[in-house]
Amino acid sequence: MKASSLVLGVAGLAMLAACSEREEVLIGKREEIYAVLEGGTPPADAISENRSVAIRLPAQRANSEWTHRIGTPAYRTSNAALGTAPTLVWSAPIGAGDSRRNRITADPIVADGRIYTLDANATVVATSGTGERLWSRDLTPPRDTPDEATGGGLAYGGGMVFVTSGFGSLTALDPVSGAVKWQQLLNASGSGAPTYYKGLVYVTSGDDTAWAIEADSGRIRWQMTSAPDTGNVLGAPSPALTDKYAIFGYGDGEVQAAFRKGGMRLWASQLAGQRRNRALGKISDITGDPVVDGGTVYVGSYAGRMVAMDLDSGERLWTAKDGALGPMWPAGGSVFAITDQNELVRLNAKDGSRIWGVKLPNYVKFTQKKATEVYANMGPVLAGGRIIVASNDGKMRFFDPKDGSLTQTVDVPDGATTAPVVAGRTLYVVSTKGQLYAFR
Template sequence: MQKKWITGLMGGLLAATVLSGCDEGEIILQGKRENPRAILDSTESTEVVLPENAALPVSLPAIRQNADWTQGPGTPATRINHAALSPTPTLAWAVNIGQGDSRRGRITANPVVADGRVFTLDSQALVAATSTAGAPLWSTDLVPAYDSGKDASGGGLAYAEGTLYVSSGFGLLTALDAATGAQKWQQKLNATGSGTPTVFGDLVYLVAGDSTGWAIERSTGRVRWQIDATPDINNVMGAPAPAVTEQFALFAFGSGEVQASFREGGLRRWDALLTGKRAGFARAEISDITGDPVIAGDAVYVGTNSGRLIALDLESGARIWTAEQSAQSAPWVAGNDVFSINDSNELVRLNATTGDRIWNIKLPFFTKTRPSKQREIFGHYGPVLAGGRLLVASSDGALRSYDPVSGALLAETNLPAGATTAPVVAGNTVYVVSTKGQLLALR
């Protein structure tokens, strides 16, 4: 009886509690009722609308008759700001320089031109010299003993005063006699050496694969000094070439870090971190700096793979502006404009002072083999200013030239097998390496 009484008592209390709760009125929130699912049915576009392309006047440097192209455009002292070139160059000759691109190896070294020779590096560490008439002169294999050419890939080239400096994926920086290909010295980097070297004064500067910046004596190959950055494994093959002035050497690393050191002694002056990424692209997770730092006046222009192009103050490293673009190769600075190829395969013109976009032109993106499937995204290399036009070499098999004022396509020339390097211009000739391992000359 006691158990039944307790059970009944508990039931009564519960019922009383429920009835008591029902006595409280529902709280009505003030305001207009909205359907939370309405946004899913909306047909209104959420895409950010960019301003229309503008054909603003451009101030280009004077055209220069240059016989040589010794290294990249980042360093003002050796940069060819505006090379001479005919409006419609056509293929003059093609010569094999070694192994082309494959699943295990890539050509990453832009050719350099000096003393009537064109120097190249294939995907398996073979250095070749070719005359400007297309005749093979010499070749030197830089694969170490007990290694195979397929074991590593990548590297870069720079030339100065009769010596060719070659970095390779085998972790070596090698100095070769430019006339014969004979080795002068070799320095181990203790990591992959796929970064492109820069020569200035009595030193060679480069970034090794472990995020270390090196300064190496040109005459002996001895290490003068080193600097370190935050390690990062999510890198694009081939580190950017350092940019150098009389005072500073600027290094760009895979972590998105830019460091400026005093050129002679290596004391760090400043460092900057390039942050931010383009939403909606998985490749934007790779924050590597793919647009080599370029010094122009008192500013440094540098771009990342993840969708940012940034201007920094050369003296302090302070950020001047940030554009939601990128630079897949070294940006090209001309007058008050910066030209680059971004991560969406667009040729872009920005105001160098403010970073404002002036125009962007879509480049071929990918081959469509099935609906909504991207089989292969095309690579575009450049731009390079020559003959009053912007040159872009592409893996889809074309060398295109664009109007710097409006971005309009002016000419298109066939490149057999497509490009795998940026074009360089010397002696009124465009030189570019194809994916099949051929040096192409267009005049």
């Protein structure tokens, strides 16, 4: 008993002595514990405070068309002309809006004085510049019902409207009458927007297969695949095209570049990493469509990564630890994006460092125990010298690209469900209820 007490006493003294020792603080830069495991080239240290940095934007251009998503330089209007105070001038129904099972995923396109839209139930509508319906075309297969599939996208080129649908098809329509010229089955959901380029139509189906299809006949020119992945979000990324290359993003987080005409793969890159402490961060889907600007490809994932890569080699130039919920917009030596945290950010295009970030509508309802539903924010788009974001909270917001300050807010009845597009000094956006709104 005495021996035990003695041992305990000595142990207690040793513990007190250990506690009294002064902790040695190691000198040096602190690095994140997981940095070594996440791969990629880290950007310059993140800036916690927003900065106001001058930016030289491209001059405003009065464009008459908006035919594609913004990834392909040939179709991107760098700074579309738009008035300083756009107001609602007309609205027109396009069909079924968002529901629990179905969603509108196609941004409107504008060509030859018509606005083309795709509703949540695979119906294409052509609307005039004054809001009158010109024609509609239901692309639901004969043996299916409209609510059995959802998603799709639009593009215009070569005198045709190209439409993908959740029913797994790519369809070419006559832009004047809406008549079907041809249809190609994709053997999987076609929820992403196609891209037309010099006689070929490029599309991603099922989040793991790339297609090049002849625009005049619908015949398959070539295919390319990635690893299948089931944890995806609705809407595959739209391919980006240059004269030489086609760049695709997939559901498993891979980006591939191929020679545009023959389909031979040039390089592939995986957007490794995920946003920790967030269950949705495990979804690896490419949600920031590939965007080409000069010799650089910008792309983002749902898992908390935005990267810049060399167009010719796929070499990683920088990595930013934020995801992208839509295509990034490069302009004036900067890159603008909506992150997976529902934040509008401006990054330095050279190294990915943050210049400023602005919080966008996020949780619809938030408590310490539960926060499930979030607002959707679409864009960004550079037009009229401002960065524009449309949200389904019923607002469209205009930001100063210099410092991120909010300069204007415009009401969108029922909230937006697509990114805004601008043509003919008019801004078009589709609402959650299936209404096309025109602001001028």
